[in-house]
Amino acid sequence: MNHSSIIRASALEYVRGVTSGEFTAEEFLSETLSRVGEAETRYHAYLRVEDSQRLLARAREVDRGIKSGQKVGLLAGMPVSIKDNICMRGSRTTCGSRMLEGFVAPYDATAVSRLHAEGAIIVAKANMDEFAMGLSTEFSAYGPSRNPWNTEYVPGGSSGGSAVAAAAFECVASLGSDTGGSVRNPASFCSVVGYKPTYGLVSRHGLVSYANSIEQIGPIARTVSDAALVLGVIAGRDEHDDTTADAAADDYLEGIEGGVEGMRVGIVDEMTEGADPEVARAVARAAGDLEAAGASCERISLDMVGYSVPSYYTITAAEAASNLARYDNLRYGYDLPTDGYEFNSYVAEARGRFGPEVTRRMILGGYVSSAGHAGRYYLKALKVRAKLTREVADAFASSYDILMAPTVPILPFRIGEKSDDPVSLFMVDLNTVTANLTRRPAVSVPYAVSAGGLPIGIQMMADSMQDKTLLRAARALERKRPPLPEVPD
């Protein structure tokens, strides 16, 4: 591998290469950093890159460790990035919002401390839709990221920066967060793997809450195995997050090559019917691939899916209004003198910095959960969620190991194309929100590229805590799919 191409290595290739002395962590990192410098002029995947001298010093430390036979961790100096709603001590964490322009996190998220403990080098904070609300990264207060497959197009969102960074070799892997598809959607649009774990598998400590009852941190990487490797590092019980499952750290690579022989796959009608024809064809071919690998595929109908998006927006808006209430600029935030204000007027003025989408959802959330309206909206949405959960649980219990659909029913769209039409943008979430509402794990696997050169991803979902089964199925599809073109550069 020559120097210009080493940064295209998968995570597993990186670990093998660096520990066998094929290249040093410092070489890999410095190649990555120069790639970032060049790629960022076009993609804007990152909001901030960390100090390169300090990062390189860390890489040299890893190299010394490898030479002297010390433990350097599973990730051994691997350059990774994290979405800007994940806290890293001493580093700014803005959530893509001007509201938190001046917020420097005083502590590490558990996912961050676990990455560090395994020797990862976190190079940058990735761009995102403001407070993770959006699916195009156009709602970032710091400008949109661009899709490396075509810079006129959105990279998806809200973890758009993370997906772009992984797709454009600006890191080996990245952490995003997925509230209604925010890891899987941009992964699909950028032709990388996006993994949303079972709710409670990964600690949310240090993930800035948007809709805390359904969201998870998840890895974005170039291969299924890479996502599994990173998942293994960040997953497991955390005493800082009472909602984490009582599961010990696990190796999610174990059994990943086991194939789908004998697995039963349901293709969800409601998620496929209205899809773009090219997208629908991809799903059909993917089903064929899985059958060829020994799985049985059939169509399945989930009635409640039709109500999932309104339920999702109602619940997330109500939770967002509560979770984002703390941003009153009194304890942290940005510089705004208090002279001449009393509490209410100051808070109103300070919160004027929220962008339009966040404001819209908070107003919506206040309304749907307020006395007199909660019964018609918020509580009804919870009922829908409960019914949907029952329906999905039944499907897994009685018939299926995997539920499959397009990750997004449509192809990536142009920047600005849908930004004036929030409701049509909401429908882009149709296939992804079910996994969040029902707390099931789901993954987007790159499958094809459209005639127009835009990526198409396939979503797979499994039952709660069946993350290993899901990764095995995803890996089987990845192995079976027709070869994908290289991302243009």
Added chain:
Amino acid sequence: MSGSGRGAGGAAGGAAPRPVIGLEIHCQMTSLKSKLFCPCRADYRGMAPNENVCPVCMGMPGTLPRLNAEAVRRGTMIAMALGCAIPERISFFRKNYFYPDLPKNFQITQLDMYGDTSIGGRGSVLVGGRTVGIRRVQLEEDPGRMIYEGASVQNRISLVDYNRAGTPLVEIVTEPDFEGPRQLRLFLQMLSDMVGNLGVCNPALEGAMRADANVSLEGGNRVEIKNISSFHDLEKAVVFEIARQEAQHSRGLEVAQETRHWDAARKITAPSRLKEEEKGYRYLLEADIPWVRIDAETVESLKSRMPESVSEKRERFVSRHMIPPQVADVLSSDKMYSDLFDAARTDKNARELANIITTDLMGLAMASSAAAAAPAAARDDVGGDAQKKKHDDPASDVIRVDGLRELADAVASGQMARNSAKQALHEMAKTGKSFAEVSSEMDLGLISDESELLGVVRSVISEEPQAAKQAYSNPNTVNYLVGKVMQKTRGKADPQVTLELLKRCLLGD
């Protein structure tokens, strides 16, 4: 504002309907080590502003609450003591409103709107022979504290101290079962004794127990009174509010349904300027805290952990330790002092010990705040379930319990006069010296040496010829002379020896 009168109007001049009063009491769990959702200290008192905080209780982005399991256990014990039903599982809710003392701009609390998932509910207690219903008991976090500085409202500066933010509170909501201030007083006394006895709260700490009252006249609109800083003021506020509502009623005016604030300076209730209560709190399930199961096993183990109740304790003091009922009342109602009693008690000294504690020690604590530190120091040591506080040298606490025991022993065995015991106690509390040191240094021991007393007895007889003469026939006069000897020796003369000497001298004359 509600305009629908529920029967208040039109009865001008008639006898006022009876008052109906309910209470909401907030009790801080001062004896816990940590806050309700983070490891910061539950006892924030005496710390510099904003010293007792962390990212969690400051509501920093990305932080999550971590429920304090001991708070759940202690809260359950309070609910049990109030006769409440204990739910199989509890959950938490967010009460959303903006206020500067609330770091997250929501308060994590409990709610029974979607099923009984508060820590306890539907209980009752007997107060002064009447039943008071307990609607619910819930756990919640205390907000921070606002401090206002500046001469006028126009240039007032608001400061916030978050040391208190997130400290564990138990809220107790009663049914509107109170008819008047006397019953309120009895209930609040019972409740503060109870939480103290359970080792959950030290009610003596400022702000540890606070109450709001709901007052109405039967059939009329309900008025909520907030901002009451002490139980003493609560009574005054309720008395005022009843009078105000009766006056409205007698004039045929409807009592408005509203929230009023107690103005302690003017001793009146006044309508709140803030209309915060009017808007909804948009309660949401707190998804960051999973449901907590309270299984039968837990309930049983907590039952076995429940200390002897105040009334059981009183009964034991009277029947087993032969303490007069009035003394037992005082002693049993205070956990700190009754623990001290039990720690220093022997079969022989119990009565004297109870006297010393309830009169001398309590008097001492009341008299000077400096001296109050002495009994407070004893608390950690003797509370079997006491949480380890910052407290200093445990040896010095043991000396205090021992000192008290030795003192009571000395009085009980007749080695020291009752009066001298008080003096010795003062000295021990002031200097921290042991009983032995104090009694020898202060020369508080009884003078039973005949040669020493004989001179005093003789001089008394010569100074009191009249009494000495009568003493032959009247035994009361002998006692009078004993008293004179006591006076001269400042209470140190052994009364038995003095009597002997007196008799001998008088007869011998």
